[in-house]
Amino acid sequence: xxxxxxxxxxxxxxxxxxxxxGIAGVIFGIIVFALSxxxxxxxxxxxxxxxxFSPVQLLGIFVCLVGAFGGxxxxxxxxxxxxxxxxxxxxxxxxxxxxxxITVVYIVFNQIWQFIDPDMTQKAIxxxxxxxxxxxxxxxxxxxxxxxxxQSMRGQNSIGTQLLYNLPMYGxxxxxxxxxxxxxxxxxxx
Amino acid sequence: xxxxxxxxxxxVFILVLILVLVAIGGGLFNQSARWPxxxxxxxxxxLCHQMANxxxxxxxxxxxxxxxxIGVYSGFALGWMLLPMLSLIRIxxxxxxxxxxxxxxxxxxxxxxxxxxxxxxxxxFSRAILGGMLGSSAALIFVGDFFHHN
Numbered sequence: 001x002x003x004x005x006x007x008x009x010x011x012x013x014x015x016x017x018x019x020x021x022g023i024a025g026v027i028f029g030i031i032v033f034a035l036s037x038x039x040x041x042x043x044x045x046x047x048x049x050x051x052x053f054s055p056v057q058l059l060g061i062f063v064c065l066v067g068a069f070g071g072x073x074x075x076x077x078x079x080x081x082x083x084x085x086x087x088x089x090x091x092x093x094x095x096x097x098x099x100x101x102i103t104v105v106y107i108v109f110n111q112i113w114q115f116i117d118p119d120m121t122q123k124a125i126x127x128x129x130x131x132x133x134x135x136x137x138x139x140x141x142x143x144x145x146x147x148x149x150x151q152s153m154r155g156q157n158s159i160g161t162q163l164l165y166n167l168p169m170y171g172x173x174x175x176x177x178x179x180x181x182x183x184x185x186x187x188x189x190x
Numbered sequence: 191x192x193x194x195x196x197x198x199x200x201x202v203f204i205l206v207l208i209l210v211l212v213a214i215g216g217g218l219f220n221q222s223a224r225w226p227x228x229x230x231x232x233x234x235x236x237l238c239h240q241m242a243n244x245x246x247x248x249x250x251x252x253x254x255x256x257x258x259x260i261g262v263y264s265g266f267a268l269g270w271m272l273l274p275m276l277s278l279i280r281i282x283x284x285x286x287x288x289x290x291x292x293x294x295x296x297x298x299x300x301x302x303x304x305x306x307x308x309x310x311x312x313x314x315f316s317r318a319i320l321g322g323m324l325g326s327s328a329a330l331i332f333v334g335d336f337f338h339h340n
Binding site for chain 2: 032036064065067068088089092106144145147148149151152155156161165166168169170172173175176179180183184
């Protein structure tokens with residue numbers, strides 16, 4: 001019984017992780033937003049090649065999964081700041097909150113950008129259509145691809161859709177990286 | 191064998207399986223909707239470039255993530271599933287796995303950079319294997335954390 005009380009007291013004495021969550025969430029939210037912006041404008045400004053996938057998308061090869069590393073940064077900051085060990089469950093929790101924070105920051109910046117450049121989505125859609133038009137696909141298939149891609153791009157703009165997809169995805173992936181961060185960066189006990 | 195934190199182990203197990211199933215995309219269920227509008231593709235939209243010519247195809251549809259990403263997810267899932275067995279043979283020390291993880295991460299960057307600069311041409315399978323090594327080594331960090339043999 002005393003041991004349980006001691007553990008609870010130890011838990012209560014642990015410093016708050018919200019600063020680490022906030023810092024990592026904002027940094028990675030901005031990175032994810034900036035990368036999506038760069039990709040969008042690169043697509044808008046590229047000449048239609050007729051290829052289904054333009055060379056600018058190759059930039060994306062380096063940004064795969066980048067938003068998943070927020071949990072690792074948060075746990076690194078938390079462990080570094082207070083020089084403490086982090087339990088795996090706590091690392092997972094820090095990762096989950098960081099993932100939520102990344103999503104919120106990304107959506108907020110996205111919405112702000114809609115005011116700065118309201119035509120961006122339409123220009124991106126026009127660029128995609130021009131690219132499909134220049135392709136060698138049969139007309140029926142070309143039209144189907146244009147319709148579905150345009151529908152998908154329009155849908156991605158709403159806050160609801162962004163929350164629906166990004167919240168669980170960034171949440172889950174950052175749970176994993178939060179745990180990895182807790183294991184790698186937390187002070188080893190014993 | 192002692193099991194520590196079974197709820198956390200089980201939760202991650204379920205989440206990573208769900209992630210792999212979603213990442214495989216609509217082809218697995220032979221969905222009729224065109225792949226750009228499938229919910230699996232929308233879900234991974236901001237996490238992966240999703241270039242169809244750099245992804246595996248199932249039933250005439252590309253997976254929702256590229257070959258390297260599916261390698262990472264499935265490698266992590268496989269590593270996680272093998273944790274009980276790996277803790278039995280005590281193959282690892284954390285310091286070694288950390289180094290292996292960093293080396294494999296570097297290999298992935300070098301592979302992507304070399305391909306981008308035209309130094310070599312990687313393939314679907316080479317990317318998937320490198321991604322799989324990254325995912326499984328990330329899972330192996332947890333050997334001994336959830337299962338303990340006396």
